[in-house]
Amino acid sequence: MITSRRTLLQAAGAAGLVSAAGLPLRASAQTPITVGVIYVGPRDDFGYNQAQAQAAAALKKLPGVKVVEEEKVPETIAVQKTMEAMITQDKASLIFATSFGYFDPHMLRMAEKYPKVRFAHGGGMWTEGKHPKNAGSYFGYIDGAQYVAGVVAGHMSKSKKLGFVAAKPIPQVLRNINAFTMGARSVDPSITTRVIFTGDWSMAVKEAEATNSLVDQGVDVVTCHVDGPKVMIETAEKRGIMTCGYHASQAALAPKGYLTGAEWDWSTPYGMLVDAARTGKPHLNFLRGGLKEGFVKMSAYGPSVTPAAKAAGDAARTALTTGNFAIFKGPLKDNKGGTVVPAGTSLEMTNLELEKMNYLVEGVLGSIPA
Amino acid sequence: MASVQSVLAAALRPVNAPPAVLAWLVPIASIVVGLLAFGVFVALLGRNPLEVYATIFEGGFASAFSWNNTLLRAAPLILTGLAVAIPAQAGLVVIGGEGALALGALAAAAVAVPLAPSLGAGALVAGAVAGAAAGGLWFALTGYFRAYRGLNETISSLLLSYIAIAVFNHLVEGPLRDPASLNKPSTLPLPDAAMIGQIPWLDVHWGLAIGLVACLIAQLALSRSTQGFALRVAGGNPRAAMLVGLPVGALIVAACALGGAAAGLAGAIEVMAVHSAASASVLAGYGTTGILVAFMARQQPLAIVPVAILMGGIAAAGSLLQRRLDLPDATTLVLQGLLFVSILAGEAFMPKERR
């Protein structure tokens, strides 16, 4: 069932105190459990898959938890077989299907075939009544972290031009582009973000070309939403501009230009799902959280970040974690002049409307190639 | 070096064994040699080769589940293997199967979904026909360019494949997109009940059977029919074929079209049996692996089936190798490469071909 944030926190509280790292401090049951984690790409891609792998590694440290992993599993019949193999051969009772394309039909089919096994999907739109109860999805409101990164970028940018290398124009990506832009424009409304779409999640040469094109346009801070930000970050560093990371920390790749980054902390939802499985509580079907719940986090500030930028970034983070700050609130215009959020309306982070985003806000240079 | 060459050639000339026996013995021996080489590779890394072999066998071929896994992974490879093997009969090296598969998937999705409510299973037939037609037409372009414009078919099929994939992505994300498929752009889906079903007892979709039948038909047509014979003559010796009056150009286009139809059909089956809609997930490299399968099978349609099963088994085993022995996914690529090299090098020991 769709769980509101309050119920989520209550469940987390009941399941055990949640530590700073997001893992339950005391496992209320020592039931041994085998957990399967499936990645669509290599685990060490300095990006999306690596962030999930870091959470899996954290799970391995828990007593009584065995983790079996498989990487580079394509979104075809292969992932169905992998899930089945983990269940039948490795006796996994909780499966993390981390790539978006695993959800429909693959994970759903397996969930119907194995009703006693729990399935957790990264980012899917699990819907009450439509999808089986032993399936569920978890995701993080990383747009909050992108907003903070945008604030820092807004302070640090001298040319007032930011860049965004994006894979495909899907809602999750558009939300990040918009949040980043709005964070920057909260510092200076004249800031613009130029976006370039590469067409797919992992295209090294296109990502490098896109970064170069952006820098040629005068952009001096660039961020991205691709599976592996490594190429973008390294290309930007070589051109001498600043970067904000994504998925995981790429600070090691850009010692001079890395400002901060929007990172996942998947160990929080992973811990919650494992705990629910071990203690026999109902499967968490729609698990979402942001900076506040520890599902996402910020990278440490890089060496070049000014004190003013740091202060602004910290303030934004505080607003998102403690207050009722909503990024997408009216009146909000898109970059074609229309109004997407009317005045007086405020879209909370948990609002499902945001998961259907199909616009780019004012200040984003570029269009959705429909 | 010249003398070494001739000594080598002399040593490799087939012995007195009857040719039929060698035709089976050599490939099997090659596979064994390839496996041994892999064992050496694994041992050099400090792993126990026997443990690795056992895990490969367990993952691909030891239980009903692993066979199910293997067959499901092999199913699309049979058709994409044909996509390379049929044009090869006409002497062409066509490697654009991935693009034809993509167009076939798109065509099937576009045709089958609107027809499903009214036609039921007939919609699947329509989808399959549409998919085969789309792939066939696309490859026919390659054939036409080769036959009537002299453009090398390898490069044109490769370029056309990339172009087809770009068109596929453009259409799936744009005009043909299901508005509800937000974070994973797809075409409108087939309802579950309308999809291709499973072969009873095997728990594998009928696409496997379609692939087997296609191979059988291809083999029979090539070896028994006049057109098949004409095709092979055109492939073996184009000048002689023209002297005899065979329509070499038309044969080339036809061979390409049939190969493309096989790839397009593979794409259609992926949509109608596995995914229920066309999306980027369909581009999983089946077309590319099909090239490998066809060459390993020496372009013989019937041999494609065991080779595809071998490839499927290795992929299934790779899954277990990762989980049990913590060996990276690339291990299966190394195994495939060594097997392939081995089988090809074994060609040197094969008896001289009858044809």
Added chain:
Amino acid sequence: MTFDAVLTVLIAVMGGAIRVSTPFLFVSLGECITEKSGRINLGLEGTMVFGAMFGYAVSYHTGSPWLGVLAAGCSGVVFGAVHGLLCSLPRVNDTAIGISLIVLGLGLAYFFGKAYIQPTAPRLPSLDLGAWSDRPALRAALQVNVLFIVGAVLAFVLHWAFANTRWGLQLRTVGDSADAARALGLSVGRTRVMATALGGFFGGVAGAYLSLYYPGSWNEALSSGQGVMAVALVIFARWRPLGCFRAALIFGGAGSIGPALQAVGIQAGYHLWNAAPYVLTLAIMLASTSKARASIGAPGELSMTR
């Protein structure tokens, strides 16, 4: 589009022609040598990716990217030699061997490359040929790597060598007619193996360029099929080294059209724009071939064009 936007796109295309073309240039020149001797090495994709990994690893361990390039080239020699030797066996199909070596090369590259995804290796430097300009885009486009210049020079050297040196003549004889070569006392087998090994060297160097300069990173998504494409470009270039240079430039430049257009605001149909290099290459080839002129320039012994 405004004049400024047009200029931006043109500059980006020029930059791309220099940046992106280099791997294509080296692979196609290497393949040119191999195919002139009458053999096809389709396996350069595997050689290239392995070279990328190996070059990156050597650069990381020794601190010298140039040693990395050399090491990558040497690994390419090994792959090429293996290809050549295997193809010397009777009745072995060189197209198939090439494909098998792609698989093996990729497998070994990814297998051993896992350890090198995280570390940062020293990269190749660039020459700032555009320092005279005050337009940052132009300066960036003219950031040239020495390897590009080496490749360009190589194209001219090969062009001259094929026609004017004994080596070039021997190579072409072996490639055009094995019988004629044997009659002249040339060793067909040895020439082909060495030509393939030399081609492999350049394939490895192309890979090192990818991982050590542009995109300048090692991971499993590094290649987008440059090795296979470059082998095809040799046909486009009609087995002429200068044609290979031209082909690589066109291909590299056309690949930058997509991102450059987006940078100036044209985003519709981005998948199609990204396919520009393929469309352009196909169009040019269609315009320049006809049935009569089909195999002009093809070495007579080349299995693909017989």
